[in-house]
Structure formats: structure tokens, C-alpha cells
Amino acid sequence: MLYRIDANDALVHVDGAFHRFAAAAGVPDLADRWYGRSLWQCFGDDELRALFVALVGRARGGRTLRVTTRCDSPSLARLVAMDIAPVGQDEVEFRCRLGAARLMTPALPSSSELLRLCAWCYRADRGGWRDIEEVVAGERLLERTTIPIVTHGICDACLAETAAALDRAVA
DSSP: OEEEEOTTOBEEEEOHHHHHHHHHTTOTTHHHHHBTSBGGGGOSOHHHHHHHHHHHHHHHTTOOEEEEEEOOOSSEEEEEEEEEEEETTTEEEEEEEEEEEEEOOOOOOOOOOEEEEETTTOOEESSSEEOHHHHHHHTTGGGSSSOOEEEEEOOHHHHHHHHHHHHHHHO
16 A cells, blocks of 8 residues: 655555555545645544654655554554655655454553654654654554653754754854
């Protein structure tokens, strides 16, 4: 399954597999509802949106990211292997492959765990500042029924770089 977003984060293309997936999930018009809208409007959860903003930001920096995420329907819990890859000028492509699926169980309570992201480079503070894709994969964040509450800060490297730039501007 493939879909692509442009520099304005608007959905610009989905393939036939995406249409079939949406139809099987009970939302056959999903691609039509998303087309032309900002990708970020398609997320109903602020924390999930914040994680994907960080992942897309890293991909726009020239890296192809590989993550596993949940893509549930009302009756099935599904895992999807997702590549988020830079293409063209500031465009990003999502390539997805369906993995394991199981019948849904009742939802767990909301998470009270916090995940601090650097607002400049999108690295995550987990006992030191680490690449977001490493944290997402290592902690299986997108495979959970709930994800941490995302908060923002600035990592030591970005703070030092920003302070140096301000010092140069003042001088």
C-alpha cells in the first residue's frame, strides 16, 4: 500500500492497495476524504500526530525510516510495516505492508507516560537524546494500544547550536 504527501503535507497519491485496505476496513471513501487535506488533519489523536510529525520531519531530512505501527479496524488489531521515505522536493512517501492481525480486545486505559521530543531535530529523550525512529522501534511505540503523551523541549546539541547562533547574532 502506498501514499504520498507533498511539501504542504497534502495527500497527493494513493495506490489501489490503499483503496482495497480502506474498503476492507469499512471506509471505502477514505482516500477521497483525505485527498487535498493536510495529513495532520487525518489524525484524531494529538499524541499519534506528534509522533508522525517527528517521523516525517526526519524523512524530509533525507532518511528512509522503517517502523511498525498499528492500523486497527473496529474488530481487528493489525500491525503494518511502514517505510517513510523522502521523494522529490520535500515530498514523503509511505510504503506499507500488512503484517499480523488478531481480533480486538477492549482498549486499555490512556497512557500517563511522557515522551519528550526535541522541537528542533525530533530526537527523543530516553535516558539521553536518541533518534525518534530508534525509540519508536525499540519501545514499539506505534504497536501499543496507547502511546505516551508527547511533550517538547530542546536537546543539548540543538541548545548549544542555537545559543552559539544567538551569540553570533548579538556580536
